[in-house]
Amino acid sequence: MTVALLPRLKSIGVDTALERFHETGANTRSTLNILSDYSDVLSFAPSGGYKTGKAAVDLGQGLKQIAQSAGFPRRGNQSAKAGFDQEAAIYLAQAPALSSGEALRNDVWAFLATVIVPELVVWRFPGENRSRFAGGNRNTFQRLWMRGRGLDRGEDHADRWGLVRALPEDAMVQIFERPSIASSQRLSAAVAEGWMRASMTIETSTMEDIMRRAIKILRIRNEIIDLTYLDAEQLEKTVATIFDDAMNAKSAT
Structure with missing residues (x-):
């Protein structure tokens, strides 16, 4: 070409x-x-x-x-x-x-x-x-x-x-202005899919705060283990757990 x-x-x-x-x-x-x-x-x-x-x-x-x-x-x-x-x-x-x-x-x-x-x-x-x-x-x-x-x-x-x-501006910024996430298409997409699943179970008005919490948790875990090396199923489960943790943290406040 x-x-x-x-x-x-x-x-x-x-x-x-x-x-x-x-x-x-x-x-x-x-x-x-x-x-x-x-x-x-x-x-x-x-x-x-x-x-x-x-x-x-x-x-x-x-x-x-x-x-x-x-x-x-x-x-x-x-x-x-x-x-x-x-x-x-x-x-x-x-x-x-x-x-x-x-x-x-x-x-x-x-x-x-x-x-x-x-x-x-x-x-x-x-x-x-x-x-x-x-x-x-x-x-x-x-x-x-x-x-x-x-x-x-x-x-x-x-x-x-x-x-x-589907993703609003704040969620996009959280993903694509974080080089450690945006540099990997697999990780970017996995986080976006995690946002989609979470948004179906809770009020839209709380998603901005949950997304920010989830990104903080994810970035810490990504420092411990490079999430991009996980296979598709493991990555999906890990991101889902991160969003669950973020939602639980939000409920506790």
């Missing part, structure tokens, strides 16, 4: 764009002017595939269509934006251009957020928070790709994207 090498934006390019946004507002034309003035902030992988800016533009178009269905460019409520996150996570997880190691590059996501669709970033997260433009697990779109890839139950599953659509 020929790999599409996507454009990469250096950290200084993100900073320069954010400075320009103070004057022009977040828009693609402004960042394209920056690339014209400071071409050294843009790069591609030197080898291993073919260089393409079109693939990044196509990704941006797909994201815009999803955002428009959620109400963009109107401000929109949190429910609409949560819906955008879910559908965008599914879209990005299946995007052919992101099926290679390019998707692991923070600077690829910085380019997508800062150059291709900066207006979506400020729509989803009003303001000009640098972490939402720069690459990393808080990048507006990189975080969604991580969710989609991490919680994909597989093409043969009857409810392939059920975890992506």
